[in-house]
Amino acid sequence: MSALTLDSLNKSYGDLRALRDLSMEVPAGEIVGFVGSNGAGKSTAMRIVLGVLEADSGQVRWGGAPVDLAVRRRIGYMPEERGLYPRMKVSDQLVYLARLHGLDTASARAAMEQWTEALGIADRRGDEILKLSLGNQQRVQLAAALVHSPEILVLDEPFSGLDPVAVDVMSGVLRAQADAGVPVLFSSHQLELVESLCDRVGIIKSGAMVKFGRIEELRRTDDRRWVVDGPPPQSWVSAVPSAHVVSTDGRRSVVEVRGASADTVDQDLLRSAMAAGPVHEFSLLRPSLTELYRHVVTTDSVATARETVSA
């Protein structure tokens, strides 16, 4: 299966190291969320994929081969600085962009009609971009990234400023693209959305990738916690090695087992609790992506971003 690979990318702006050996893989057919604080380096990495910025070292590959101009023409890109002509009509703008990517006029018109329909802006085709709301401008921007049927999608904060219905429309389009085999990489600060939509996530801090993988894998921790609604935990927790009570109101408790790698530990806990009384709820408590992100961004150390780059 093809993949878009970012391999050990480095980029400095003067003495600011914006990317440090940044690597990640976006498999065809998957949606990868790219998250990190303001200034962490997401846009820099995406611009390098597009070739609008050159890396100091490292490589971007598609299907194992370096990304060249021909591949770049087949990428659908939504830049952070939205690049539409404000005084141009929506339809003219989209047909023009599709033509730039090599479609003939009839195909360009058909693509414009298809995407304005799919994105709920068909009734705005005749309007100038500047007369649209910001959310609708963003829908046009996504249509602009899609009119040439790209093989790869790279979107810089496509969800920012969208209303909930527009978020659903955008999510549906990205999922459909991934299902059709397109690798989709997008940056976002909306972590709940990333968690629900993405197959994988990359967390970048000060230009370095500090976590990358399937969200379920990243949420798996060595110290596992369970919510138990049942008998007072003091009466049964001590029977399970390494288990202790994190919090309890006497009935509903959070119980943690340190280094709970054994598959049977949940059975041991449940058995022990049920031996002490009826159990009404027993569920594994996993950190959300937001909790994971906060933990990574506040604790994992990366050398300071602003440092002198040796010549």
Ligand SMILES: Nc1ncnc2c1ncn2[C@@H]1O[C@H](COP(=O)(O)OP(=O)(O)OP(=O)(O)O)[C@@H](O)[C@H]1O
């Ligand atoms: N053209 C430039 N010249 C100098 N510094 C730059 C330039 N572009 C970006 N930077 C710096 O590089 C770092 C990474 O910026 P980048 O825009 O890639 O971050 P980001 O993760 O996309 O941030 P945000 O979430 O705020 O969009 C920041 O410190 C930024 O100030």
